[in-house]
Amino acid sequence: MKAKPRIAIYKMSSCAGCQLEFLNLEPVLLDVVGALDFSYFVMARRGNLPGPYDIGFVEGAITCGEEIEKLKQARKDCKMLVALGTCACYGGLPSIKNWVPQRVVEGLVYSDLSAIHSTKAYSIDQYVEVDAFLKGCPVNKDELVEFIKGALLGIRPYLRPHSVCVECKLHENVCLFTSKGEVCMGPVTTAGCGALCPSNAKACDGCRGPANDANTESLAHAFLAHGLHKNDIIRKFRKFAGLTPEFSKGVEVV
Amino acid sequence: MAMARSVGTLASLALLPKTDLKGLVERLMGEFTVVGPVPKGKEYVFSPIQSAGDLALDYGTTILPPKKVLHQPFEVLFSFHETEGICEAREPERKQILFGLHACDVYAIQILDRAYTLEYPDPYYGIKRQNTLIIGLNCHQVGPTCFCQSMGTGPGMRQGYDLLLTDLGDQYLVEVGSSSGEALAAALQLFPAPRVMLVEKEKRLDEVRRKFHKRLQTTGLHELLEDNFRHPVWEQLMHQCLACGSCTMVCPTCFCYNVVDKLDLGLKSGKRQREWDSCMLLEYAQVALGHNFRKDRDARIKQRVYHKLVYYEPQFSTIGCVGCGRCISACVKKIDFTETIAILRGE
Ligand code: SF4
Ligand code: SF4
Ligand code: SF4
Ligand code: SF4
Ligand code: SF4
Numbered sequence: 001m002k003a004k005p006r007i008a009i010y011k012m013s014s015c016a017g018c019q020l021e022f023l024n025l026e027p028v029l030l031d032v033v034g035a036l037d038f039s040y041f042v043m044a045r046r047g048n049l050p051g052p053y054d055i056g057f058v059e060g061a062i063t064c065g066e067e068i069e070k071l072k073q074a075r076k077d078c079k080m081l082v083a084l085g086t087c088a089c090y091g092g093l094p095s096i097k098n099w100v101p102q103r104v105v106e107g108l109v110y111s112d113l114s115a116i117h118s119t120k121a122y123s124i125d126q127y128v129e130v131d132a133f134l135k136g137c138p139v140n141k142d143e144l145v146e147f148i149k150g151a152l153l154g155i156r157p158y159l160r161p162h163s164v165c166v167e168c169k170l171h172e173n174v175c176l177f178t179s180k181g182e183v184c185m186g187p188v189t190t191a192g193c194g195a196l197c198p199s200n201a202k203a204c205d206g207c208r209g210p211a212n213d214a215n216t217e218s219l220a221h222a223f224l225a226h227g228l229h230k231n232d233i234i235r236k237f238r239k240f241a242g243l244t245p246e247f248s249k250g251v252e253v254v
Numbered sequence: 255m256a257m258a259r260s261v262g263t264l265a266s267l268a269l270l271p272k273t274d275l276k277g278l279v280e281r282l283m284g285e286f287t288v289v290g291p292v293p294k295g296k297e298y299v300f301s302p303i304q305s306a307g308d309l310a311l312d313y314g315t316t317i318l319p320p321k322k323v324l325h326q327p328f329e330v331l332f333s334f335h336e337t338e339g340i341c342e343a344r345e346p347e348r349k350q351i352l353f354g355l356h357a358c359d360v361y362a363i364q365i366l367d368r369a370y371t372l373e374y375p376d377p378y379y380g381i382k383r384q385n386t387l388i389i390g391l392n393c394h395q396v397g398p399t400c401f402c403q404s405m406g407t408g409p410g411m412r413q414g415y416d417l418l419l420t421d422l423g424d425q426y427l428v429e430v431g432s433s434s435g436e437a438l439a440a441a442l443q444l445f446p447a448p449r450v451m452l453v454e455k456e457k458r459l460d461e462v463r464r465k466f467h468k469r470l471q472t473t474g475l476h477e478l479l480e481d482n483f484r485h486p487v488w489e490q491l492m493h494q495c496l497a498c499g500s501c502t503m504v505c506p507t508c509f510c511y512n513v514v515d516k517l518d519l520g521l522k523s524g525k526r527q528r529e530w531d532s533c534m535l536l537e538y539a540q541v542a543l544g545h546n547f548r549k550d551r552d553a554r555i556k557q558r559v560y561h562k563l564v565y566y567e568p569q570f571s572t573i574g575c576v577g578c579g580r581c582i583s584a585c586v587k588k589i590d591f592t593e594t595i596a597i598l599r600g601e
Pocket of ligand 4: 431501504505506507508562574575576577578580581582
């Protein structure tokens with residue numbers, strides 16, 4: 001029998017919510033543990049084992065030199081490297097600091113800056129080659145499982161590339177935009193979350209980053225037409241994936 | 255008994271006092287799953303009802319068309335197993351009634367019937383369709399985006415129903431449209447109506463016909479579109495359109511779907527599923543090795559509009575848009591192809 005793939009889970013600048021989703025896979029957790037060998041998973045086990053690993057999941061944005069080193073080592077240690085969640089894919093929430101001078105933003109959080117030497121928050125593919133991107137804040141559990149199955153079979157998993165609106169309509173939600181007069185990032189955001197927020201009557205915040213044909217300029221114009229303030233529009237596009245070319249274009253419009 | 259027989263011989267017309275509607279629906283619910291319009295927020299959706307009181311028969315339109323009952327947004331086609339093979343474990347479908355459908359949606363189901371039951375019969379659609387009766391309801395109001403009148407599909411329903419209701423104030427006129435409808439009318443023991451009630455019905459429909467805000471001029475439409483394949487309007491739409499897919503997701507005549515296998519984690523068994531797909535999405539026309547036949551958004555917008563207004567005709571002998579207006583109301587950018595056609599006509 002083929003040996004179980006050895007898995008490593010790394011944490012960079014993040015809230016640990018994405019790796020927690022592995023443990024939240026309760027209904028299939030035993031199957032997952034049966035199929036994978038979690039050799040390095042600091043949140044979940046004692047006595048973590050050294051590499052090499054078959055698949056490395058990297059959670060978090062890269063925000064300092066130590067993380068760059070750790071990431072490069074991870075790349076060497078893993079056959080397949082996966083960006084786990086929006087921080088690793090796009091910079092995520094930590095990247096909201098990128099538009100404020102570094103020293104100013106550090107001063108907002110820390111009183112003693114002598115030991116702080118952070119960089120701008122970047123996605124991991126700014127530094128190393130990445131084999132797969134699992135979007136979401138946090139990652140979607142179903143997609144995570146689809147990815148694992150694909151990896152076990154050596155096939156490309158089906159991860160939705162289109163807009164959140166598709167899933168939102170498949171679930172027949174009342175549209176926040178056209179029916180409730182709210183604004184929603186769904187039309188330009190990648191689906192795969194099951195339109196989680198609109199299904200709970202909350203507008204999509206864009207946490208999964210740009211969809212495959214995101215027309216952010218046009219959506220920014222729709223936001224303006226809805227009377228949204230320029231700064232609010234900028235915040236919308238910069239909240240999770242402001243570094244991407246697509247979401248930057250939304251900012252440029254206003 | 256005598257009354258039932260007289261409806262049978264009258265064969266097409268009956269009256270239903272509105273006060274009797276609740277009782278009628280409850281009797282139907284004894285034998286059928288009744289699916290009708292119910293409120294959801296400020297909108298309406300088709301849903302199986304639990305009691306007659308759930309029905310919101312004054313609805314304008316629904317988010318998704320009743321198509322969703324016959325061709326479901328997500329559907330498991332079969333399950334498969336490494337050793338046991340394919341298992342078509344379909345539950346026996348209960349007979350159902352689609353209640354209170356408007357003319358555009360009934361016409362759209364007839365288009366789907368052609369697409370899914372003739373040249374390439376789709377067993378999943380077919381079995382549901384066989385088990386479904388349609389009780390139509392003629393519209394007495396016109397929504398802001400409706401243009402069925404232009405497409406010749408409404409507001410008065412002409413065919414495709416088993417029974418048809420028209421609101422005449424304190425009663426409904428009931429017309430029979432099929433032998434199943436006739437049997438249903440007989441079983442329900444409705445009061446026969448004199449034919450003169452049809453005049454009353456037409457009067458009501460004429461009032462409705464005067465209320466339309468949107469029009470689409472269909473004469474010479476094929477030539478118009480064929481001559482204007484490179485008109486600048488397509489590029490303008492390309493800049494506006496978000497490629498979000500909503501317009502096609504809500505369309506009652508769109509029939510495209512994607513098929514996905516969902517394996518269980520043991521990798522020995524799984525399910526084959528399908529879900530609605532849309533030609534507005536970038537990946538729709540992408541093939542192996544990555545080539546995409548409709549990479550540009552304007553090409554996709556044209557595919558949708560031309561498919562509805564030109565390409566259906568030779569295949570299904572009807573125009574592919576029923577004028578329900580859902581694609582317009584669902585579009586965040588208010589893209590409206592009745593306006594596009596008017597621009598092409600230089601109006
Ligand atoms: S609520 Fe948002 S995601 Fe849903 S259809 Fe409307 S715009 Fe799209
Ligand atoms: S609806 Fe939008 S914000 Fe909510 S989980 Fe999905 S992508 Fe993220
Ligand atoms: S709903 Fe509107 S914006 Fe979305 S794909 Fe259709 S035309 Fe484009
Ligand atoms: S194209 Fe639009 S108006 Fe025509 S049937 Fe489809 S959703 Fe309705
Ligand atoms: S090709 Fe497009 S417009 Fe035509 S049925 Fe399919 S999704 Fe609808």
